Amino acid sequence: MRLAWQTVRHRRAAFAGTFVAIAAGVALVSGAGSLAASSRPQAPDRYDASTVAVHSPSVGQDEYGNPEYRSWTTPEAVRIASGLRAVPGVRAAVADPVFYVQRIAAGRPAGDAEASLRDGHSWPAAALGGYRLTAGRPPVRRGEVVAGDPACQGAEPCHGGASPGDLVVPGETVRVLTADGPQTWTVTGTADGPGWYVPADDALRRSSGVRVIGLLVDGDPAAVAQSVRRVVGDRGTVLAGSDRGALEPDAVSRVRWLGAQLLIAMVSLSVFVTVFVVAATCGLGAAQRxxxxxxxxxxxxxxxQVRRTMVAETLVVGAAAGLTGVPAGALAAPLLAGPLVRAGLEPAGFTVTAQPVAWAAAYILGVVVALAGAVVAAWRSSRVPPLEALRETAAERRAMTPARWLAGVLGAVGGTVLLALLPRVPLTQRTTAGTGAAMLLIGAAALLAPVLIGPLVRAVTWPVRRSATALLVREGTRTAARRTAATAAPALLAVAFTVLLTGMVATIEGVEGTDRAADIPAALVLAPDGAPGLAAAAVRGQPGRSALPTRVLVGHGGATEGLDAAGVDGPDRGAVLTPATAARLGLRRGDDVRLWWADGTAARVPVRAVTRDAPAGLCLPRALVREHDPVALTPVVLLDGAPVPATGARTMSARAYVQIDIDAEGRLVRLFLWVLLGLTAGYAVLAVANTMAMSTAGRRAEFRTLRLAGAAAGQAKLVAVAEALLAVVAGTLLGAVVAAVALTGVRDAVAAELQRAVPLVVPWGAASLVALVCAVAATLASVTPRLVRAETAGSGR
Known part of the structure; x- marks a missing residue:
């Protein structure tokens, strides 16, 4: 270890790239780990005073692995809450029905539409958050409400539509939008917490069953929770302490999930690229030594001993880099909390806390990644024969090993074959297969770069082949294939991934809107305007068709699973299934669908038809859906006549309607895309700069000879810069060609899947920007060591 430490001290420049790569990777992992660990599910603020809660029973998981819950019916919730009040230590047991309410301001819904789905509560439930009246009295009859304080702040701001300038006082009336339609309520009081609070019986009528009963307890919450479990049994799940995070609304959990996906992708890419940079650095260093x-x-x-020495050197660098990266990431994480919230990747109120476990894991991971990158180089170094020390010159060994040849050829053949077979791949899998082929071809190009660089260099330098400087640069680049490939590979990968990923997104987005609009059999639609959906009053009387979405639990084969269903108009009280849903549930015409509605009510609905023309997999009578899911909102009405004006609704073209979702999805996709491409480009710049700096610093004798042969200092620098730029240009061309070929295959797959022509969008601007950044980094890295040693080289010492 002493020898390794001394080597690192005296060869700091050679290990600088490895140090920066590991430090950057550790900083990213440390910061992302701090963000991820801080983003744990949390109970909403409205349960702050309820240290123990009971959730309705779980009946399995949905298709995304999230728990599927059955709501309590109103009588069930009342009975359970009544029994819980008798448990020692329970001061109060309050059912918390939740419903949609949104204030109307200037004739349209105001505030956060998504959050308004959870803004309606019963007045007794205000005690679960510790909220109290600040003025007036509680509501006692329908049409009365306690308005939450519009100036409140916290994890759940007052989204219900009021703002500090829209204060309401007891005795005033307020216009609100509910699932039934616009209503006028009388404000009887104001509270110091967010939301709208109506009498308990009114809240139970407006909600789709009850999911949570909050408890106000005296004494030890854990002991009370244990007693409550014995009373509840299998009728629900008792939550206490950190387990109360299960009370977090699904919409908030989805936001956290999106943020987690970005963090996971960033960490995964960082680890992969760090291994790549460290391996390339160690490999080049081993060749130079x-x-x-x-x-x-x-x-x-x-x-x-040679292997252990090289591994020890990397261990020293990795340990030092980790000590730099961990605090950098820990300090940067809190600064990213705000941007993540604004980007919709973390919920409002998200803060970053100290996460020592994440920091320790990042440090250990950085050291392990560094060692993983050094293993192959250490093994190759251990095979150097003793006679190597007696060689007068150091001619470069073969750049292509048998393993590299095999992997590169297999990747090229596999990618080509997969592209050729795309027309025979099932339509639904063609895009995925095309992406896989692209990845194989890009990987093969990187592996075979030492072989492909030579012809590319000759082609690029053909116009200036008669220049002596060009000849020197060309032959120097071709002779040092390993060095050139090491510089070109990062540029190749960065440009290829930029062209492929941004091209795929742009190509698909270009046709997605038209394709979705074609699926809507109407030129005009009635869509929500500032609201999360259309209220019943807005849909009623409209000339056109619509469906009322709901979620039901269906029992079949001894199991229970959740299904998305749609309420459709019609006098029949039976169910209509698509063939796929009927086969999945094992049902046919005349059978009964055994289900639980959104409000927890059990029912049997006869199957009156199985048809491919059903607008949803399970269609149910709209009147029944409205009866059992009072908070359900209609997403859109397909108009076939002049629309009737309604609050919270607007008319637009079908193309404009689908574009709303496309823009929302595209914003997230582009955010993910540019973050990942930014990381890729950043590491590519680091790899290019590191390779050029090491190569140039290790060629002092070569440049000294060039000066002794009569070259001026400027000419020597020109040769170094030209070689660097030539390597980057070769890598850029190779990456662009491979990515364009792969992108064409992906475009053809998308066109076949959509059965229409799809224009190819190649983002040459983004690719050029990445290539330019790599070229600038290579130029600076190749000149800087020369500037430091120019005097020495010029004197011939």
Whole structure:
């Protein structure tokens, strides 16, 4: 270890790239880990005073792995709450029915539409958050409400529509939008917490069953929770302490999930690229130190000692880099909390806390990644023969090993074959298969770069082939294939991924809107305007068709699963299924669908038809859906006549309607895309700069010879810069060609899947920007070592 430490001290420049790569990777993992660990599910603020809660029973998981719950019916919730009040230590047990309410301001819904779905509560439930009246009295009859304080702040701001300038006082009336339609309520009081609070019986009528009963307890919450479990049994799940995070609304959990996906992708890419950079750095360093390694072997060092020495050097660098990266990431994480919230990747009120476990894991991971990148180079160094120290010159060894040849050829053949077979791949899998083929071809190009660089260099330098400087640059680049490929590979990967990923997104987005609009059999639609959906009053009387979505639990084959269903108009009280849903549930015409509605009510609905023309997999009578899911909102009405004006609704073209979702999805996709491409480009710049700096610093004798042969200092610098730019240009061209070919295959797959022509969108601007950044980094890295040693090289010392 002492030898490794001394080597690192005296060869700091050679290890600088490895240090920066590991430090950057550790900083990213440390910061992302702090963000992820801080983003744990949390109970909403409205349960702050309820240290123990009971959730309705779970009946399995949905298709995304999230728990599927059955609501309590109103009588069930009342009975359970009544029984819980008798448990020692329970001061109060309050059912918390939740419903949609949104204030109307200037004739349209105001505030956060998504959050308004959870803004309606019963007045007794205000005690679960510790909220109290600030003025007036509680509501006692329908049409009365306590308005939450519009100036409140916290994890759940007052989204219900009021703002500090829209204060209401007891005795005033307020216009609100509910699932039934616009209503006028009388404000009887104001509270110091967010939301709208109506009498308990009114809240139960407006909600789709009850999911949570909050408890106000005296004494130890854990002991009370244990007693409550014995009373509740299998009728619900008792939550206490951190388990109360299960009370977090699904919409908030989805936001956290999106943020987690970005963090996971960033960490995964960082780990992968860090291994790549460290491996490339160690490999180049090992090649430059062959004579030094041969000298060690000549004085008696065994292959094992050589391996251990090189691994120890990397361990020293990794340990030092980790000590730099961990605090950098820990300090940067809190600064990213705000941008993540604004980007919709973390819920409002998200803060970053100290996460020592995440910091320790990042440090250990950085060291492990560094060692993983050094293993192959250490193994190759241990095979250097002792006679290497006696060589007068250090000619570059073969750049292509048998393993690299095999992997590169297999990747090229596999990618080509997969592209050729795309027309025979099932339509639904063609896009995925095309992406896989692209990845194989890009990987093959990177592996075969030492072989492909030569012809590319000749082609690029053909116009200036008669120039002596161009000849020197061309032959120097071709002769040092390993060095050139090491510089070109990062640029190749960065440009290829930029062209492929941004091209795929742009190509698909270009046709997605038209394709979705074609699926809507109407030119005009009635869509929500500032609201999360259309209220019943807005849909009623409209000329056109619509469906009322709901979620039901269906029992079949001894199991219970959740299904998305749609309420459709019609006098029949039966169910209509698509063939796929009927086969999945094992049902046919005349059978009964055994289900639980959104409000927890059990029912049997006869199957009156199985048809491919059903607008949803399970269609139910709209009147029944409205009866059992009072908070359900209609997403859109397909108009076939002049619309009737309604609050919270607007008319637009079908194309404009689908574009709303496309823009929302596209914003997230582009955010993910540019973050990942930014990381890729950043590491590519680091790899290019590191490779060029190491290569140039290791060629002092070569440049000294060039100066002694009569070249001026400027000419020597020109040669270094030209070689660097030539390598980047070759890598850029190779990456662009491979990505364009792969992107064409993906475009053809999308066109076949959509059965229409799809224009190819190639983002040359983004690719050019990445290539330019790589070129600038290579130029600066190739010149800087020359500037430091220009005087020495010029004097011939």
């Amino acid at each position: 062959r004579r030094e390694t041969g000298l060690l072997r000549a004085v008696g060092a065994t292959p094992g």
